[in-house]
Ligand SMILES: Nc1ncnc2c1ncn2[C@@H]1O[C@H](COP(=O)(O)OP(=O)(O)OP(=O)(O)O)[C@@H](O)[C@H]1O
């Protein structure tokens with residue numbers, strides 16, 4: 001077997017609080033193979049965003065090992081593209097300039113920046129809005145630009161934190177198809193946080209369910225559905241059965257926590 | 263807007279009240295309402311003086327003030343006074359702003375700097391500026407420098423805290439984005455934090471400009487040999503109430519013009535923030 005793209009072993013994370021430190025992540029062990037699409041699901045507050053931002057290198061952790069391509073992470077870097085839970089387009093730059101901003105940071109020449117940015121704006125079907133400012137874009141459009149920006153400098157890993165969380169069902173489906181297409185074309189390794197189980201099953205090769213207080217990986221599901229997938233797959237029996245199993249795992253994870261608290 | 267049908271009949275299209283929270287208003291209506299308030303103010307003033315309700319020695323009528331101001335403008339007094347005051351205000355204000363922006367950005371970004379400076383600035387900020395006037399006269403006489411110092415004391419400390427707030431309002435994920443793009447701390451500061459907080463800083467400057475005027479006139483009232491505040495003090499000595507009122511109104515108009523032009527510039531500079 002090839003070496004994993006991402007390997008997390010024995011990860012622990014504590015946050016300070018008024019009543020002493022609180023453990024948010026406990027004994028997290030995860031491996032992502034190259035080109036694998038893995039979703040992270042779990043109740044709100046279980047530590048999904050925290051885990052993602054640790055992998056992104058934006059947050060420290062208290063114990064454990066996080067390796068990318070076998071090397072420990074030393075901070076954020078251009079090898080990992082991040083799409084944040086909140087909208088992070090810079091408001092003073094147009095859509096295309098936002099993509100160029102990332103390319104410039106990645107050290108591309110001005111000419112290259114223009115071309116690559118245009119190409120990626122086309123990829124997310126926003127050519128008509130290339131010169132619009134973020135204030136003039138809808139939520140879905142903003143996230144599409146953010147995805148274009150994260151892809152533009154060709155990171156080997158894409159870390160996405162509920163990128164479609166704020167979108168309506170229709171736009172969300174369009175974005176999921178777009179993401180699947182891009183992922184199939186570019187063969188990226190994706191770690192995708194969501195609390196929408198249907199979304200997780202539709203997109204992923206594997207789903208990790210997290211339990212609450214402290215956050216642990218409580219179950220792992222292999223998604224055997226054939227690719228390429230279309231929205232039709234959502235109504236198949238296999239899909240629905242898997243969706244139920246994942247939901248049950250999440251419920252069990254949060255119930256256990258409630259009992260502990262009671 | 264689509265018509266809603268009730269019992270097969272089109273429902274009456276209702277015009278939304280302008281008094282709904284967040285409801286818009288046309289430019290014409292806005293200017294109209296603002297103009298009416300000004301007109302009402304002048305009218306009330308005129309009525310209370312023309313009717314003899316208030317003696318002209320206390321409050322002269324708008325006509326008398328107007329005639330006096332035209333005369334002062336014609337013989338150049340008004341412009342010399344305004345020029346002297348404008349110069350002092352601008353120097354003092356620019357000095358304060360040029361120092362407050364870097365300091366505010368610094369303490370907004372870095373907690374150790376905040377710990378070093380913020381509580382101290384907060385302490386100085388509550389010292390009465392007025393009490394510094396005699397002290398500054400002792401230090402710098404009645405020169406222009408004394409005016410700069412008073413304006414600086416009155417605006418700098420407020421500006422620092424406001425700029426710090428502007429910087430703190432930069433979304434943390436913007437900084438996170440800069441980090442994931444491998445930008446250095448310095449580049450995150452100049453390419454993300456600064457442009458992101460610029461509209462807020464501009465607002466801070468606009469608001470503190472008003473204070474700079476106030477402190478300047480105060481300084482000129484107490485000790486000066488020229489300027490708008492000086493003229494007001496002199497006029498009081500000779501019971502020239504027309505000049506006092508005229509100059510006060512003139513200061514108001516100056517403030518209105520600077521504030522509105524900064525707002526207009528804001529719309530041009532930060533055009534990107536507008537929806538469509
Ligand atoms: N900076 C912080 N300081 C203290 N506690 C924090 C901090 N950030 C997160 N937490 C706590 O850690 C836990 C996990 O937070 P996290 O944001 O990772 O949850 P999440 O799974 O992403 O939730 P959601 O689905 O609502 O986004 C929460 O209980 C939260 O209160």
Ligand SMILES: [Mg+2]
Nearest residue numbers: 048049050085
């Ligand atoms: Mg989250």
